[in-house]
Amino acid sequence: MSGTVCCSFSSVFVILNILLCILFVKHSESQLIYESDKEDCDLRERIMKIEEENIRLRQEFERNKILVTFSATAKNDEKQTIRGPNEIVVYKNVLINVGNGYDPTTGIFTVPVSGNYVFFFAVEVQENKHLSIYLSVNNNIIAEALAGKIKDSFNTGSNMVSLFVRKNDRVFIRSHPGNSLTLDIRFTGNSFSGFLHSLT
Known part of the structure; x- marks a missing residue:
């Protein structure tokens, strides 16, 4: 058991x-x-x-x-007569103006925000004429574009620069300080453009 x-x-x-x-x-x-x-x-x-x-x-x-860009040309039906040195070229035909920095009544781009910008500018002259223009920042010459004299034909010159500019700097195109010619700026071969590339 x-x-x-x-x-x-x-x-x-x-x-x-x-x-x-x-x-x-x-x-x-x-x-x-x-x-x-x-x-x-x-x-x-x-x-x-x-x-x-x-x-x-x-x-x-x-x-x-932040987006800043502008582009303007001379008008086909309206001319600006350059009569001497250091005259600001006024591009009245505005194609785009984001940021409202460009003023088509003065031809001056006032920088709305500091940063690295790219600028392009071009000049077109009539036959037997020539003209040098400068990109200026606050009256300081930065770069030149030259359209040389060609017999019986229009000619163009252009340039592009990338540079740092500060808020409220004034960027514009003007005739050469030694210019003594009188000629008309007309047609869309004359242009001025720029855009903000980066903030730093």
Whole structure:
């Protein structure tokens, strides 16, 4: 009888051990699933925060984006007569003026924001005429374009520069300081353009 009881206790002990092992395994599996789900949730949350930050940065960039560009030419049906040196060439035919820096009544581009700008300018002269023009910043000569004399034909000259200018600097095109000719600025071969390339 006692042997039977011992055997029964042994069987119960074995069964309990098996049940405990099963519970431990189930618990471990549940723990792993929980930890995996938690890591997945944490990862998703981090990704959502990164996406939200990217959206915020894009919106901030769009709000703070600064665009400055202008382009103007002489008119085909209206002329400006240059009669001497240091006369500002006035390009009245405005093609674009984002930032409102260019004034078609004076021919002067007033820099709305400091930065690196690119400027392009061109001169066109009638047959048997020649003219040098200068890009000036606050009356300081920066670069020249020359249209030489050609018999019985128009001629053009152009130049392009990239430079740093400060807010409220005045950029314009003027005739050569030694010019003694009288000639007409007319037609779209005469042009003045610029745009903000970068803020630094």
